[in-house]
Amino acid sequence: MADTIAPNPNALDPNASSARLAAGPRGKKPRPVLAPRNIMLYGALIFAAIYYLLPLYVMVVTSLKGMPEIRLGNIFSPPVEITFEPWVKAWSTACTGLNCDGLxxxxxxxxxxxxxxxxxxxxxxxxxxxxxxxxxxxxxxxxxxxxxxxxxxxxxxxxxxxxxxxxxxxxxxxxxxxxxxxxxxxxxxxxxxxxxxxxxxxxxxxxxxxxxxxxxxxxxxxxxxxxxxxxxxxxxxxxxxxxxxxxxxxxxxxxxxxYPMTVQLNNIVNSVQGVKEYNVNMAATILTGxxxxxxxxxxxxxxxxxxxxxxxxx
Amino acid sequence: MTSNSVSVRDLSLSFGAVTVLDNLNIDVADGEFLVLLGSSGCGKSTLLNCIAGLLDVTEGQIFIKEKNVTWEEPKDRGIGMVFQSYALYPQMTVAGNLSFGLKVAKLPQAEIDKRVARAAEILQIQPLLKRKPSELSGGQRQRVAIGRALVRDVDVFLFDEPLSNLDAKLRSELRVEIKRLHQSLKNTMIYVTHDQIEALTLADRIAVMKGGVIQQLADPMTIYNTPENLFVAGFIGSPSMNFFRGEIVERDGRKVVSVNGVDLSVDSYKARGPIETGSQVVLGVRPEHVQVDEASTGTDVHDAVVDIEEPMGADNLLWLKLAGQTMSVRIAGARRYAPGTPVRLSFDMGLASIFDATTENRL
Incomplete structure (x- = not known):
């Protein structure tokens, strides 16, 4: 009993602890960043994120392009010339049936x-x-x-x-x-x-x-x-x-x-007259969502x- | 009718096919502290909720202050209630909690302030009035909950296991405080608990309940010393009473309880009626009603061996083997016995209880 109560003679000596500790593992267990566990975990997360974000990326990019650029067919390439025209058109002048006041x-x-x-x-x-x-x-x-x-x-x-x-x-x-x-x-x-x-x-x-x-x-x-x-x-x-x-x-x-916005969106996207304006459709969809x-x-x-x-x- | 504060007459309550309370009668005198004691599911909280008007009764009547309140709303019954989980309104301050019921009753603001101040003073919670319940400790919360019953200025206080959520130290502190409150206010209090220590320390009378039926209704000492049946005997007391199954036989013209060949005389036992020879009985002896003494001799003295020792500071609990059965004996804390020590036990049969083995009622 006595030796636990008595003041520790090594208490003030900074090197004393190394004398008490045996060789081998001590303290926090090291975890390598590139452990298989981490690769699996982050790989799956990144894959899921890309899977869901890619369509959104295509939509945003397409909505910022003009029709000539869209006809080139590179749906993943960023817009060369950024235009907000499709957004304005989708909001205020796109035609749905009889009305042409957009979404x-x-x-x-x-x-x-x-x-x-x-x-x-x-x-x-x-x-x-x-x-x-x-x-x-x-x-x-x-x-x-x-x-x-x-x-x-x-x-x-x-x-x-x-x-x-x-x-x-x-x-x-x-x-x-x-x-x-x-x-x-x-x-x-x-x-x-x-x-x-x-x-x-x-x-x-x-x-x-x-x-x-x-x-x-x-x-x-x-x-x-x-x-x-x-x-x-x-x-x-x-x-x-x-x-x-x-x-x-x-x-x-x-x-x-x-008609609520969703119905109007459908009418804009599915309108059969004229050219299909993909950029306007994308902008309208993003606006609705x-x-x-x-x-x-x-x-x-x-x-x-x-x-x-x-x-x-x- | 006499001056009963609360009277419950022929009360029955059933939920569908399940009968929780069956034809229950109880009278609580003015200013009395009644404790309803029982294990969970015995109907004690249900009875309290019926008295409070929070549950509709199936049959029977409830009187508070001589007034039939069977169909009255809780607020019109003249009761205040304290709950186990404190049930403080979390979004209101302590002052808001205390005054909510008074504001609902549309009392003038001056009167509300006066009553809140008085309750806060009695319970010493003035510094807490502006705080929210989440900023209080368990003991402080329960004090506020008591205060909420106090401001209502009612005749009857109902407590539903108010101390069960607190730790042991706070529980004993608040227990004393509730007792002090009762002594100074002299209100009628009905208190539900499963804790026998709370029941024994607080109560003027205890109603021990089991299966919706009151097993015994008496003052704490009567319940402790002369339990009415085997259930009450086993429920009250910690460590619990030692029970020995035996038979009444005659030895040398004296009636004794014979337990596996160990004879204990019933001469000094205050029986209710004649104890027939040959009847099967259960002998109940409390741990402190057995003396451990190496020197003693006599008729009710038997040899035993210490099995386990449990020192508890103030006293020391010995577990021994007697007549093939384990029993406990409480002795002074300073007296220590190592396991395996042979001892002599002398039974104080005047303080023992004897129950009929089949009816389980006291003989």
């Missing part, structure tokens, strides 16, 4: 469709999820099951009945009609998302709020909502990208003057955090 009309249509659809669907789904998770009302399980089953019915089956319903309501062909359709179709997955998140929050929090006298809406707005921000971000990303990228509902439920891309870049990290928060807790 700008579709862009604003998409904005007018996406924002209300996202806001309304998330508002309703979050209350649904909260009610299903915390207020175990009679028939809650049945209601939830029906909602989830609804998510598995193919869209195609429901299109014609919905056309009839909208027609009878006098909403067929209008933006309002399309917004209602998007809200309804977003409901199952969003409700599931919110229900699972609220279920993962400690139940005692809800009980404490009830003892404190808070009612349904008070608990929702004061307790649950401030805690649910990550899942709101996830829902927002899902809805914005989903609705922005939607083609089927946009083409079925609206009139040409309300820019919004979801921007949303991912801005909120990607929040998205991952939100998904993880919903999955791990509880």
């Amino acid at each position: 700008s009309r579709g862009f604003w249509n998409s904005v007018r469709i996406t924002i209300p659809s996202t806001v309304v669907s998330i508002a309703i789904a979050s209350v649904n999820g909260y009610a299903l998770a915390n207020w175990r009302f009679k028939g809650a399980d049945l209601f939830f099951t029906i909602l989830i089953v609804g998510a598995f019915i193919p869209y195609q089956v429901m299109i014609y009945p919905i056309v009839i319903v909208l027609r009878e309501l006098g909403l067929y062909g209008s933006l309002t009609g399309l917004i209602i359709v998007h809200t309804i179709f977003g409901m199952p997955i969003l409700t599931l998302l919110f229900r699972n998140y609220f279920t993962s929050l400690p139940e005692e929090l809800f009980k404490a709020a009830r003892v404190d006298g808070a009612g349904f809406w008070m608990i929702y707005f004061k307790i649950m909502l401030p805690m649910a921000l990550p899942i709101f971000v996830v829902a927002m990303i899902l809805q914005i990208t989903g609705i922005w990228n939607d083609f089927l509902f946009g083409v079925v439920f609206t009139r040409p003057e309300y 820019a919004v979801p891309l921007f949303v991912y870049f801005v909120s990607g990290r929040l998205f991952v955090r939100g998904i993880a928060a919903g999955a791990v807790k509880g």
Whole structure:
């Protein structure tokens, strides 16, 4: 016992440690940079990155070239003479059917469709999820099951009945009609998302709020909502990208003057008159994809955090 | 009716086919500290949630302050509740947490400030009022949670395992604090726990529960010394009571419990009724009711050998083999015995418990 308590006589001697250590491995284990493990790992990552980035590269490069340069056929070569003409044309003067005002009309249509659809669907789904998770009302399980089953019915089956319903309501062909359709179709997955998140929050929090006298809406707005921000971000990303990228509902439920950007893009790219303007098509495609891309870049990290928060807790 | 603070009458609760509470009755006197004690799944938390109004009962009635509150909302029952996970609102400050219920009740701001200040003073959390729950330690959080019940100015406090999430040292500190709080406020408190030390130290009365049924309802010393049945005897006490299966036989005109040839006299045992010769029994002896003494002689003294020694500082626990069975004996910490040491055990049969082997009830 005594020798461990007594001050170490070698404590002040810098060379003392070498006397205590035996020869052989010591400290951090060295890892060569070019180990097979690293080569495999980074090789696979670089390959995957190229695989996904190459089409994007071709698109950007092509959209910056003039038509004579494109006809040379070197799709991978960078533009000799950079021109933004195709971008301007795609945005403001490309012809889609009768109109020749480019994608700008579709862009604003998409904005007018996406924002209300996202806001309304998330508002309703979050209350649904909260009610299903915390207020175990009679028939809650049945209601939830029906909602989830609804998510598995193919869209195609429901299109014609919905056309009839909208027609009878006098909403067929209008933006309002399309917004209602998007809200309804977003409901199952969003409700599931919110229900699972609220279920993962400690139940005692809800009980404490009830003892404190808070009612349904008070608990929702004061307790649950401030805690649910990550899942709101996830829902927002899902809805914005989903609705922005939607083609089927946009083409079925609206009139040409309300076509969303995706439908207009298709009409530009697939127009049969005249020459195929590849540079304009590429620019139009990038413009259409820019919004979801921007949303991912801005909120990607929040998205991952939100998904993880919903999955791990509880 | 007498001045009962909380009365539960013929309470039943079932979820579908599963009956959690069955025809339960309990009366809690004004200012009493009642502990509901049991292992998990025994229905103690369910009972507390029923009293709080967080669960709808299937059958029966609940009275708080002589008022039938069976159908009342939690906020109208005059209760405050403290939860195991603290359940503090994470986005509000401590002051916000304390005042939330009062704001919901639309109390004037001056009154809210007064009550928050008083609760903060009692619990000594004034310096924490502006902090968020995430900036508090576990003990501080639970103090705030108690404060949230305190500001409601209610007659009955409900505690749902409030100390289970804390480490051992904090747990014993807050335990004392809760006891002090009860002594100064003199409110009725109902406290759910699975920790027998908390139950024994805090309670005026303990209700030991199993399978939704109250096994014994009595003051801590009665529960400890004269457990009503085998379950209560085994549940209370750490290390737990030693049990010996045996038979009542007569030796030289005296009734004894015979355990594998080891005889222990029942003369000094305070039986409820006559103990029939030939009946199968379970003898229960607490570890501290056996003396270890090499010199003692007499009828209830037997030889044993020390198997394992567990020194715990203040006392020392010996594991011995007697009548082919392992038993534990608690002795003073200063007395040490090496494994293999032969010792003599003298049983204090006046403090023992004898249960019927089939009904498991105390004889």
